[in-house]
Amino acid sequence: MPKQVWTNTSFTIESPDAVEEPGYGKARRAAYLAGKDLIDMPPGVNSLHENFLTGLKISTDSPFLGHRTRDEDGKVGPYVWQTYNEVYKRVKNLGSGLAQRGLNRQDPVGLYSINRPEWSLGQQASYMYAYTTVPLYDTLGDEAIEYIINQTEMRVCFATYDKAQKLIKLKAKLPTLDTIVVMDTFPESFIPDSKAFGVDVIAITALEAQGAQVVTEPNRPGPDDCATICYTSGTTGLPKGVILSHRNILSVATAVNYRCQNRRFTLITPNEIHISFLPMAHVFELVLQQLVIMNGARIGFYAGDTGKLLDDVAELRPTVFVAVPRLFNRIYDKVLSGVKAKGGAAAFLFKTAMAQKQAGLKRGTVNHWLWDKLVFANVRAKLGGRCRFLFTGSAPIAPDVLQFLRACFSCDVFEGYGQTETSAGLSITFSGDYSAGHVGVPLGCCEVRLRDIPEMNYTSKDEPRPRGEITVRGNSIFSGYFKAPDKTAETLENGWCRTGDVGQWDEFGRLVIIDRVKCIFKLAQGEYIAPEKIENVYCKHELVAQAYVHGDSLQASLVGVIVPDEESFIPWAKAQGFEGESLADFVDQPELKKKLLQQLVAYGKASGLKGFENIRALTLEAEQFTIDNNLLTPTFKLRRNDAKNKYQAQIDAMYASLNA
Structure with a gap:
């Protein structure tokens, strides 16, 4: 995609129905929306299942889900792939098998493992049959597992064998759990052993076979049916279950796709390869995968050890690399410490190249005919050598690290901002905007206004820039916390979601995060x-x-x-x-x-x-x-x-x- 420098006098405009309310700034939205409605779902697509059907129509027998093989000694090998058609067949059989377990529309289905293709199969089967997925972080403690399963009254849970064993040990405290679908291999003795605890254990392949033998037709969801109850990982206390609909999640993916088609985000094609290692229990990875599926692209799963992630990257050679700042900070540290260790001419060459690349960023270009090959090729090789863009989210990234990544990898590096309650997406930087220190422009599915915080001396009337707590409304905003009306009332006010983050509009109408309401x-x-x-x-x-x-x-x-x-x-x-x-x-x-x-x-x-x-x-x-x-x-x-x-x-x- 050709690079460009965005020269708009303002990236955002006041919303058409913006009104002046005491204690609030006026609502703003992306300028490219002008008088259009907020972005919803793609035409003719009413659920995440139908989003999968879109990808299926685009890519049919092309690769979709990939994982690394293992030999008898556990050594990992190359990636092997299942096509869109193969996955569709498995998903339909699996959903049919779930339906025969007596599940009703919108009943919860648990997913408990690290990222793997079987998670996607269970997830897509749930979407096809209008069940509600309830992801469980693979690192959750016993107290949180017990809390989530009991609060949702979960009967069925997909789990890898190690997690299934953990669930059986907790069974005395999990009265509703009666079926565990095991995603990987397990000893035959585990079935009768679990039966003694009142749990029916079945292999995922066996459940698919049952579903294929006696076909139960799908019970497809609607836009406002619950797609998932995504429990926040939480930095304190027990997690809160965020209720997200099919519309919520799809509106974010569609809003990003709209930017792709309008040159404000790198164009995503069916040839993209996304490496999945961020937790699938987190809504950030969930939305990213829906964007990949929407375009008929492929997802390769890491082998399960984050310490060896770069080995998976070297094998997969992804075109898309999405990570959290913590990982990008380590790349930054390792590259600079390596340069410092070399010293002499090598260090001088790197500093010269970096200075010229940084100067190029100010002129609107990420490429350099000499330095990209002579100095930065080895850095790009760390992520497989063919990344078309990088994406960082989930936490703030330092501006100098962001600019460093753009210079080293010679591509767009997007920064996104959002929360579980906003379906991961609230704002993203623009393609071709190589400035730093902001989180870009609200997505087209939502609009933002700032709430005054007088006790912290932040108000929407501040000069030269309005400041306040970021609040957001739109198609991507959750409907509430599961069985927690008091907590819902603290966060949702007349359709506006309070983020807890303090922001300001910069001189170009982009959003800047400057503080935290509570974490101070x-x-x-x-x-x-x-x-x-x-x-x-x-x-x-x-x-x-x-x-x-x-x-x-x-x-x-x-x-x-x-x-x-x-x-x-x-x-x-x-x-x-x-x-x-x-x-x-x-x-x-x-x-x-x-x-x-x-x-x-x-x-x-x-x-x-x-x-x-x-x-x-x-x-x-x-x-x-x-x-x-x-x-x-x-x-x-x-x-x-x-x-x-x-x-x-x-x-x-x-x-x-x-x-x-």
């Missing part, structure tokens, strides 16, 4: 702190892998827990004269912590942090924050309350030392 705290002297912003700065330092910044209103300064980057930190520590071999050998050395603190404070100042935004003391942690140790959500966001509880003793000790 005030220090003793009155300054408001947004810890995530500070953590993002520290995590860009080559010595830092992860960071947790803490403060409260009874203290005058911030403290932090830092997980060092093992590859760069250990050589650096040894160069400073400290002894040790592993991270655990270094983390308790006081003088080393002082030296690292000096590095981070200097780096923070150079990165624009105010004096009070820098930490004054730190604890070093050898163990990474992970989903398994309950410090990260499945979308890699810090579980702040759990981190506080885990490190409370260290926090107290750091403040004691500062106040001594």
